[in-house]
Amino acid sequence: MLHLQSRLIKSLSISSSPAASTIQEIATACPKGLAKVVLKKGKAQLFKDGSPMVYSGAVDRIIGRPPPKTGDVVLVADGTEKPIGWGLYNSVSMFSVRLMQLEEEAASDPSCTLNVEKMIETRIHTARELRKNLGLPSASTNAYRLVNSEGDRLSGLIIDVFGDLAVVASSAAWVEKYKAEIEDCVRGIEEINHVKWRPSVDILKEEGIDVSELKETSPSTCPERTKVKENGIFYTISLEGQKTGFYADQRENRHFISTISEGQKVLDLCCYSGGFSLNALRGGAINVTGIDSSLPALELAKENVVLNSMDPERISFLKADATAFMKDALSRNESWDIVILDPPKLAPRKKVLQTASGMYRNLNSLAMQLTRKGGFLMTCSCSGAMTQSGMFLQILQGAASMAKKKITVLRPAGAACDHPIDPSYPEGAYLSNILLRVL
Known part of the structure; x- marks a missing residue:
């Protein structure tokens, strides 16, 4: 197929026909042919505008025998059966096709058209x-996100780099x-010596994957732990820990904390391995207290x-x-100049958003009560359902009313710049980080 594709592309490059370099023309060269996923009337424009995932409800019919299997390349066509792009099919998922390339892109550069291997290589490059261009990696930071799923047009793929190791x-x-x-492709990057594969088991089950059959493509030589540097601060991270092992998305927000912490008393709630705490201490905080329910995370924080x-006299961590902890601290009339609240994902899906809203409200109400008058609360939500709902500020206002406090928004933020978001897929926005003044 690739030989035929290359031959066809070469002939198209010297052809005067403007319609020659199209997905349909290249697909014709495929000896086995390709299935065509035909969209319902009126649905094509959404995907022509860039939405990367074709949900099953948008599909009218599938043309092709035998029917495509999960992972197969398919054409995506409008109601007239004219291709608008191509992508990768899934017979089980709510997302029938993850679009890889649109017709206009194929017409202007057909070199990757219907060639998944070439597309992967090109997109990672x-x-x-x-x-x-964003300055990553740098002398002060070697932990960053290399590929951010839809934001880098590789839906379902995330790659984080930690020094010479990629997760x-x-x-x-x-x-x-x-x-x-x-x-x-990842091993071909000069500075990468190790690759760790972390399948998202629960999501892959919904994708129709038998997770019991997942295995390494080659014997793993990855260490269980590694050291990274972010904004000049060193961290030991566990590759068996949460997510990929380190939350690079908060890098810019952690640095900001270091700029406002001089002479301050800081409380870091849900501190994990101490990212915000260490930045506060580096920024000149007189005292930092980190709280987390995970003992392994706290051990990492102490190591860091x-x-x-x-x-060590200016920083302490408590399980x-x-x-x-907040209720107990309130009973002792304690308060802090800066409080950081970065809880785990409380709303993994929209259906639990209402319940999660109450949890966010209660947590933030307590945190506001622990913030001295005129002090700062940096509060976060890593729940995509919450961020996309646009309700977070409203919930914070409700929390302020509960706490009998007045709040002012000083700095709304999200994930670091190495976590790009495709505006045609706003569901990619998941992190909210808001700095409040509490009165």
């Missing part, structure tokens, strides 16, 4: 060039099918204090439930 998070069936090709030769 483009993502790497973007990070270079690949897979949440789509096509990513598992092309695992070897993805790993080859030693790793950076920081004064506790955030809500219980």
Whole structure:
């Protein structure tokens, strides 16, 4: 197929026909032919405008025998059966096709058309060039996101880089099918010596993957832990920990904390491995308290204090439930100049948004009561359903009313710049980080 495609592309490049370099023309060269996913009337424009995932409800019919299998390349066509793009099919998922390329793109540059391996290579290269232009990696930071799923036009694929190690998070069936090709591309990056594969098991089940059959493509030589540097601060991270092992999305927000912490007393709730805490201490905080319910996370945080030769007398970490700790602190009339609240994902899906809203309201009400008058509360939500709902500020206002406090928004923020978002897929926005003044 690739030989035929190359031959056809070469002939198209010297053809005077403007219709020659199209997806349909290239598909014709495929000896087995390709199935065509035909959209319902009126649905095509959404995807022509860039929405990367064709949901099953938008599909009218599928043309092709035998029917396509999960991971197969398919054409996506409008109601007249004219192709508008191509992508990777899934017979089980609510997303029938993850679009890889639109017709206009194929017409202007057909080199990757219907060639998944070439598309993976091109998109990862483009993502790497973007990070270079953003100054990543740098002398002070070697932990960053290399590929951010839809934001880098590789839906279902996340790659975080930690020094010479890359962690690949897979949440789509096509990513598992092309695992070897993805790993080859990542290993081809000069500074990468190790690749760790982290399948998102629950999501892959919904993609129709038998997770019991997931295995490494080659024997893993990855260490269980590694050291990284972010904004000049060193961290030991566990590759068996949460997500990919480190939350690079908060990098810019952690740095901001370092700029406002001089002479301040800081409380870091749900501190994980101490990212905000260490930045506060580096910024000159007189005292920092980190709270988390995970003992392994707190052990990492303590290691990180030693790793950076920081004064252990000015920072402490305590294993506790955030809500219980705050209630107990209030009973002792304690308060802090800066409070950071970065809880785990409370609303993984829209259907639990109402319940999660109450949890966010209660947590933030307690945090506001612990913030001295005129002090700062940096509060976060990593729940995509919450961020996309636009309700977070309203919930914070409700929390302020509960706490009998007045709040002012000083700095609304999100994920760091190496986490690009495709505006045609706003569901990619998940992190809210809001700095409040509490009165």
